[in-house]
Amino acid sequence: xxxxxxxxxxxxxxxxxxxxxxxxxxxxxxxxxxxxxxxxxxxxxxxxxxxxxxxxxxxxxxxxxxxxxxxxxxxxxxxxxxxxxxxxxxxx
Numbered sequence: 001x002x003x004x005x006x007x008x009x010x011x012x013x014x015x016x017x018x019x020x021x022x023x024x025x026x027x028x029x030x031x032x033x034x035x036x037x038x039x040x041x042x043x044x045x046x047x048x049x050x051x052x053x054x055x056x057x058x059x060x061x062x063x064x065x066x067x068x069x070x071x072x073x074x075x076x077x078x079x080x081x082x083x084x085x086x087x088x089x090x091x092x
Contacts, residue, residue, distance in 0.1 A: 008066050008075045010033075010034070042060055044065045044079070045069075047070060063082070064079070065080075
């Protein structure tokens with residue numbers, strides 16, 4: 001979820017979906033994004049290095065970072081660590 005100008009309010013990960021399904025089986029399909037999301041996800045400037053992203057992920061025990069534009073702070077992509085693979089990038 002993002003507010004104009006694309007400032008990140010939260011993300012919904014596969015882990016968020018799994019946890020919600022386990023705890024809210026009956027009401028899972030009526031939950032809204034705000035109820036599912038992880039608020040204020042970890043971010044990193046888009047021009048940061050992969051090693052910096054991996055360091056932040058290890059320090060905070062996360063596998064996904066949102067890339068933000070350094071000037072505006074607007075979301076412009078994300079990076080995810082899957083298993084032993086380096087950070088995979090996707091841009092919005």
